[in-house]
Amino acid sequence: MKSYRSFIPKSAAYFPVKDALPPRDIHFVLLPRFTMLALSSAIEPLRVANQLSQHELYRWHTVADTPAAASSCGVELNVQSSLNGLQTAGQLFVCSGTDPRNAASERTMQALRRISRMGGKIGALCTGAFTLARMGLLRDRRFTLHWENQASFREVYPDLQSSERIFEIDGPLLTCGGGHAATDMMLALITADYGKAFAQAVGDMCLHGVPRPPETPQKTSFAFAHNARNRHVTAAIEIMQRDLESPLCLDEIARECGCSRRQLERQFKKLLRTPPAKYHRNLRLDFAHSLLIETNMQLLDVAVAAGFTSRTQFSRCFSERFGTPPSKIGTPPCAGNPTNRETKQ
Structure with a gap:
């Protein structure tokens, strides 16, 4: 009896293939x-x-x-x-x-x-x-x-x-x-x-439609996802995502976007209902969360990778966002994964 791997069901739709290759x-x-x-x-x-x-x-x-x-x-x-x-x-x-x-x-x-x-x-x-x-x-x-x-x-x-x-x-x-x-x-x-x-x-x-070419990006753009056409906000978010480990200050981001800091703050609050500094910090904290989940990096290394210079500040901000300290996130120490995130100061 054929297994389901090679079973060929009857179909109303048919597309003839000439010179079929070996399976x-x-x-x-x-x-x-x-x-x-x-x-x-x-x-x-x-x-x-x-x-x-x-x-x-x-x-x-x-x-x-x-x-x-x-x-x-x-x-x-x-x-x-x-x-x-x-x-x-x-x-x-x-x-x-x-x-x-x-x-x-x-x-x-x-x-x-x-x-x-x-x-x-x-x-x-x-x-x-x-x-x-x-x-x-x-x-x-x-x-x-x-x-x-x-x-x-x-x-x-x-x-x-x-x-x-x-x-x-x-x-x-x-x-x-x-x-x-x-x-x-x-x-x-x-x-x-x-x-x-x-x-x-x-x-x-497959109701998949036209096959997408490989160069198609995995994520939708910010402008499409938020129905936003504000070039300053879009550019600022791209800069923030680019520089998670060495974040620019808000004045530098605004300058790269071609606007003033106050303009950028008003546009963020109007479009996203949050200040740009907080939005940037949350991006970095989300990045840190993913590192804690998927790696065995020490807390200080995670903090630095997310652009924080102080582990104390990082832990406080992380707890505010996620309701739990970063030391409680990720795989606990065990055989084959002996890392204790608290040991490296």
């Missing part, structure tokens, strides 16, 4: 707390391609080093095969999600290194780039990961520069930011295999 096997390595949205967004275009063509163009396989993998939403999936027994040298994607830095166990890392030595093409969905960086696969490569995790990624791997695009294809290396960007990346793969018209038909069946 292409794609393996998805599920790490703890992987994101279900990214996984399903990657697999469904493959299923739809089979359905539309009535050919087994693609086969997909879920693998892990455990019998089941828990997603970030708590749903567990039984995997179809063990990563340790995988002998393929084909296409493989590391699927990660929350808490990605050490999501891959040492056993998983050993298996992935073995597959890489065999010539396997290893890519990543969502935050899987953390695992690829641990393997040394990203140096001098174009790659991306989810925008929420890029700041902490830069702190852990300062020599690696991720892009802010929805997906990247750099030779055999395919990475995407997760979510529906996984569909766009798979549609690009289908385009390379069977042409633009067929990929567009797959996108229409």
